[in-house]
Amino acid sequence: MKKIWFYVLLCIVSFLTAAASASGYADGRVMDFQTQRPLEGAIVTGNNEVIRTDANGMFMLKNATGKIGIRAYGHARGEVVLPAAPVKEPVNVYLRSFTPKALYLTHYGIGSRLLRESALNLAKETEINSLVIDVKGDRGVITYKSTIPLASEIGAQRLVIIKDIRGLIQSLKEKGIYTVARIVVFKDDLLGTARPDLAVRTQDGRVFRDRENLIWVDPSRRAVWDYNISIAVEAAQNGFDEIQFDYVRFPDKKGLRFGVPSTEENRVKYITGFLSEAYRRLTPYNVFVAADIFGYVSWNLDDTQIGQKIQNIAPCVDYLSLMLYPSGFQFGIPGYRNPVAHPYEIVSLSLKRARERAGIPAVRFRPWLQAFRDYAFDRRYFYGPEIRSQIKAAEEFGSNGWMLWNPRNVYKDDGLSREPLPRKYARLDGPKA
Structure with a gap:
């Protein structure tokens, strides 16, 4: 039984190693733009693959091509367009917090x-x-x-x-x-x-x-x-x-x-x-x-x-x-x-x-x-x-x-704050981590 589990573990490690070295993989970190802190649990998608970032905001997609989408609770969504050549550098993604x-x-x-x-x-x-x-x-x-x-x-x-x-x-x-x-x-x-x-x-x-x-x-x-x-x-x-x-x-x-x-x-x-x-x-x-x-x-x-x-x-x-x-x-x-x-x-x-x-x-x-x-x-x-x-x-x-x-679609400013919110609510670049 121990040999079987060792073989299974070896297969898993080999698979992960192969995936990480595949030409289409992309890894990176998702961070809050204002605080520069990592966003745990951010949702990263690419080629129908969906993963969530870890406690350090890190992610790795196995077959990323074209672009990847990123969103996080309490933040605006965004996307990163990947270059045609294999991605070798980690992608740093900064999302602005946003409250609709x-x-x-x-x-x-x-x-x-x-x-x-x-x-x-x-x-x-x-x-x-x-x-x-x-x-x-x-x-x-x-x-x-x-x-x-x-x-x-x-x-x-x-x-x-x-x-x-x-x-x-x-x-x-x-x-x-x-x-x-x-x-x-x-x-x-x-x-x-x-x-x-x-x-x-x-x-x-x-x-x-x-x-x-x-x-x-x-x-x-x-x-x-x-x-x-x-x-x-x-x-x-x-x-x-x-x-x-x-x-x-x-x-x-x-x-x-x-x-x-x-x-x-x-x-x-x-x-x-x-x-x-x-x-x-x-x-x-x-x-x-x-x-x-x-x-x-x-x-x-x-x-x-x-x-x-x-x-x-x-x-x-x-x-x-x-x-x-x-x-x-x-x-x-x-x-x-x-x-x-x-x-x-x-x-x-x-x-x-x-x-x-x-x-x-x-x-x-x-x-x-x-x-x-x-x-x-x-x-x-x-x-x-x-x-x-x-x-x-x-x-x-x-x-x-x-x-x-309001089903009549009639709204007034009564009860609303008169200070408009910032309009640019998403950013996908910023200082390097």
């Missing part, structure tokens, strides 16, 4: 010159430095010209508002804007209408429609996964910095029929399965991946009947985007039964509970915050003080920024 502070724009918002320019003016004048943009919205529409055949077949291309998506993203980058592609996954009226075989059903076999009269598609169906992941890959190819999956859950209604029994085990399995597969297929594009999560998932011990368990989702994405709108906490939280009167506490305590449950650092969270009028309690408006108190809670917690949600 975002506004959400629907496809109408980004397509409207008035609404788009209003958001960009806030980015010039305040701390806003990011936009979350609908790529596939709540009704399943893809608002730019897509190359995905199924998108045209099901009518998702009926309303092409953005004529040049790559040009738009490039222009936003030139303004220093971090771009997030929002993709609504399992609520898809167009796909469910065109492909009823993929739709969620009621117990009597009818196609299920939610309170908005919209169809959902079955999270257990691989065809649904493939369609949405294709959209995500296309968004990455078009230059988005981050892919954010929304409605990545089962419908919050009991008694529905799916391709598998609706047990907690199955629900969690298929939601995390989708996110894991999406993450794997997005790896070559060096984009961050995020998932929007119900606020109550921070507190509930089960999957909230929708397949979301924060400790299961955390390994499948880079960022957890909890939807911490006080209006969405219909039952309040312990000690705070009127959540709209306590926006700071809702955000702060929910984030702390989520971190305890997930066992990950605060920088892996970026919450959604409420910038719209309450609809569930006393109909109060959320003005500057309410918005600022939520921001304060997120920043004190240490999250990697925050995102403001």
Whole structure:
């Protein structure tokens, strides 16, 4: 037995030695630009290979050619173009820390010159430095010209508002804007209408429609996964910095029929399965991946009947985007039964509970915050003080920024810091280590 283990060990050593001496390998170190300290756990990709840096920020890719991508939590992503000849010198990579502070724009918002320019003016004048943009919205529409055949077949291309998506993203980058592609996954009226075989059903076999009269598609169906992941890959190819999956859950209604029994085990399995597969297929594009999560998932011990368990989702994405709108906490939280009167506490305590449950650092969270009028309690408006108190809670917690949600795409500077943030957020050169 000892001889066998010695032989196996010898093979491993020989393999590693051969890999290190191969003509295509590249090694280097990833460091924080401001502190010059190594970044442990930075994600390095090249030729579909993905590794993480060690405690000294070091990495080695076995078959690196062309370029390598690098990203790290709490930092901007970047890439290094490798020379055609074999790389002999270690590559030093410096990433700037970056904290997204975002506004959400629907496809109408980004397509409207008035609404788009209003958001960009806030980015010039305040701390806003990011936009979350609908790529596939709540009704399943893809608002730019897509190359995905199924998108045209099901009518998702009926309303092409953005004529040049790559040009738009490039222009936003030139303004220093971090771009997030929002993709609504399992609520898809167009796909469910065109492909009823993929739709969620009621117990009597009818196609299920939610309170908005919209169809959902079955999270257990691989065809649904493939369609949405294709959209995500296309968004990455078009230059988005981050892919954010929304409605990545089962419908919050009991008694529905799916391709598998609706047990907690199955629900969690298929939601995390989708996110894991999406993450794997997005790896070559060096984009961050995020998932929007119900606020109550921070507190509930089960999957909230929708397949979301924060400790299961955390390994499948880079960022957890909890939807911490006080209006969405219909039952309040312990000690705070009127959540709209306590926006700071809702955000702060929910984030702390989520971190305890997930066992990950605060920088892996970026919450959604409420910038719209309450609809569930006393109909109060959320003005500057309410918005600022939520921001304060997120920043004190240490999250990697925050995102403001207003479905009307109307935002004001009330509650925002008037000091614009630096626009150049990434650098891939610097003093030698």
